[in-house]
Amino acid sequence: MGNDVKILDESLSIRNGHLYVEECDTVELVEKFGSPVFVLSEKMLRSNIRRFKKSFEDNWPEGKVTVMPAIKANVTLSTRRILTQEGAGVDVYSPGELMAALDSGADPEVISVNGGGKTEEHIRNSIKSGCRITLDDVDELYVVEKVANQLDMKAKVRFRVRPDFPNLWRPTAFTLELVPIDLGIQAYKSGIPTEHLIELGKQALKMKNIELMGFHLHTGRHHDTLWYWEGMMKQYVKLIATLKAEWGGYEPKEVSIGGGFPIPRDPFGRMINRADAPLFMVFFPIMGFLRIFGDKARYKILSSVMQLILNRTPNKKLASTIEEFAEATMDSFRKAMLKHKLKMNGLHFQLEPGRSLYGNCGVHLSTVTKTKHQKKPIVWNWVLLDTTYFFLTGGTYEQHLHDFIWANKPEAKPVMTADIVGTSCYGDRMIPEVRVPDVQPGDIIAILDTGAYQEVSASNFNALPRPATILINGSSAEIIKKAETLEDVFRRDIVPDRLKTVDKLSKAV
Numbered sequence: 105m106g107n108d109v110k111i112l113d114e115s116l117s118i119r120n121g122h123l124y125v126e127e128c129d130t131v132e133l134v135e136k137f138g139s140p141v142f143v144l145s146e147k148m149l150r151s152n153i154r155r156f157k158k159s160f161e162d163n164w165p166e167g168k169v170t171v172m173p174a175i176k177a178n179v180t181l182s183t184r185r186i187l188t189q190e191g192a193g194v195d196v197y198s199p200g201e202l203m204a205a206l207d208s209g210a211d212p213e214v215i216s217v218n219g220g221g222k223t224e225e226h227i228r229n230s231i232k233s234g235c236r237i238t239l240d241d242v243d244e245l246y247v248v249e250k251v252a253n254q255l256d257m258k259a260k261v262r263f264r265v266r267p268d269f270p271n272l273w274r275p276t277a278f279t280l281e282l283v284p285i286d287l288g289i290q291a292y293k294s295g296i297p298t299e300h301l302i303e304l305g306k307q308a309l310k311m312k313n314i315e316l317m318g319f320h321l322h323t324g325r326h327h328d329t330l331w332y333w334e335g336m337m338k339q340y341v342k343l344i345a346t347l348k349a350e351w352g353g354y355e356p357k358e359v360s361i362g363g364g365f366p367i368p369r370d371p372f373g374r375m376i377n378r379a380d381a382p383l384f385m386v387f388f389p390i391m392g393f394l395r396i397f398g399d400k401a402r403y404k405i406l407s408s409v410m411q412l413i414l415n416r417t418p419n420k421k422l423a424s425t426i427e428e429f430a431e432a433t434m435d436s437f438r439k440a441m442l443k444h445k446l447k448m449n450g451l452h453f454q455l456e457p458g459r460s461l462y463g464n465c466g467v468h469l470s471t472v473t474k475t476k477h478q479k480k481p482i483v484w485n486w487v488l489l490d491t492t493y494f495f496l497t498g499g500t501y502e503q504h505l506h507d508f509i510w511a512n513k514p515e516a517k518p519v520m521t522a523d524i525v526g527t528s529c530y531g532d533r534m535i536p537e538v539r540v541p542d543v544q545p546g547d548i549i550a551i552l553d554t555g556a557y558q559e560v561s562a563s564n565f566n567a568l569p570r571p572a573t574i575l576i577n578g579s580s581a582e583i584i585k586k587a588e589t590l591e592d593v594f595r596r597d598i599v600p601d602r603l604k605t606v607d608k609l610s611k612a613v
């Protein structure tokens with residue numbers, strides 16, 4: 105144990121042989137709040153939102169900039185209040201998210217109500233509260249108009265668009281299939297197809313109680329590069345110019361570019377080995393052929409080849425910074441606006457970061473319950489945790505390979521390759537085939553970058569109660585979401601009276 109301090113990022117550091125979040129020792133957090141537990145850094149959240157705001161403002165002096173974080177990424181009411189204090193808007197999807205956004209005191213003027221299949225009631229509440237409605241389909245405009253007329257209020261709407269992106273030809277990280285980004289974007293259901301938009305806009309511009317504010321685009325995190333953002337802006341602006349021509353010279357008052365910027369350590373899609381297909385083609389016939397030499401020889405070869413092809417290393421190359429994304433995105437946007445002779449002065453620019461805002465604010469702490477080893481027929485090691493990938497479902501869905509730190513011995517040298525697995529009855533390979541030190545029951549792992557999409561998507565599989573969330577602010581640690589109890593897990597169950605007589609029935613059987 106040394107007394108030195110090693111700074112890992114704005115919230116994480118290693119001090120005296122332990123991992124710290126801000127001024128809090130993560131080992132003490134587990135002692136105090138239990139394991140597993142989600143931990144969020146307020147300092148990191150405030151820093152991220154300020155950096156997004158400042159860097160986009162610095163690069164868009166032509167008009168106002170509003171950062172409207174996607175609340176779906178982390179719907180804890182306390183984090184939302186922090187963002188409201190910082191002057192942020194909100195991107196909401198559902199009535200529940202709208203409720204949370206309004207509860208946080210966010211200005212409805214900068215709440216965008218997004219999403220497909222909005223109910224009439226949701227639309228009514230959104231108009232009454234004074235929020236923007238981001239239209240996702242053709243029929244929605246007519247429902248919004250009907251409700252606005254009933255309320256005798258003007259509804260502020262924007263069209264969520266679906267430009268073509270033939271310039272985005274590199275492979276997408278968004279889909280399991282190895283397809284180019286432009287095809288991956290087509291497969292994403294959101295937004296109004298351009299062929300309908302041309303007529304729809306003309307209609308909207310004639311409606312008394314509809315104020316068409318501008319456009320919205322969100323395609324998702326397909327690529328972690330500046331190239332992706334530069335290419336997207338070109339095609340987005342090209343579509344805006346086409347619509348302007350079709351709509352008799354319409355100029356938008358606001359333009360949103362959605363989210364999709366990577367988390368700096370970017371775990372997204374890293375579980376997918378893009379070399380799997382060719383490896384399979386070579387490896388599988390050879391392994392089949394080796395059967396003629398008997399199981400022993402086959403397993404011996406399999407063991408050594410396995411180490412070569414299965415070993416994984418979490419991403420160590422940091423993505424471009426928020427400032428670099430802001431500069432590249434706005435530069436490309438401005439050039440395209442100039443090229444198409446679109447009006448820029450006074451244009452309100454909006455963005456909706458989710459993962460890149462919340463992701464690196466969070467770590468998930470979990471305790472090793474046991475380790476397990478086998479030598480035959482193939483060497484395999486397991487480190488079992490008291491958590492599960494059912495608590496990190498967003499990451500599972502997005503094929504994350506999270507980076508991790510052993511919180512109570514961050515400097516320990518790796519000695520073996522192991523699967524770090526969760527406690528559910530599934531394979532639960534949370535961080536498979538990675539190098540780990542000699543870990544023991546009681547050791548604590550910190551799974552990094554779990555602030556976005558993880559806690560919000562946790563489920564109760566195997567009747568496991570979901571963990572608490574702790575907010576760190578300097579040396580203070582407060583519970584902002586309680587851990588579930590077993591009673592909570594079964595709280596929604598209703599046993600009909602006729603089934604309460606199981607005893608009698610089983611005796612009868």
Ligand SMILES: Cc1ncc(COP(=O)(O)O)c(C=O)c1O
Nearest residue numbers: 174322363364365456457458459
């Ligand atoms: C409309 C909209 N905006 C923003 C986001 C946030 O995206 P990300 O977390 O990739 O930044 C999403 C996420 O799905 C979204 O649907």
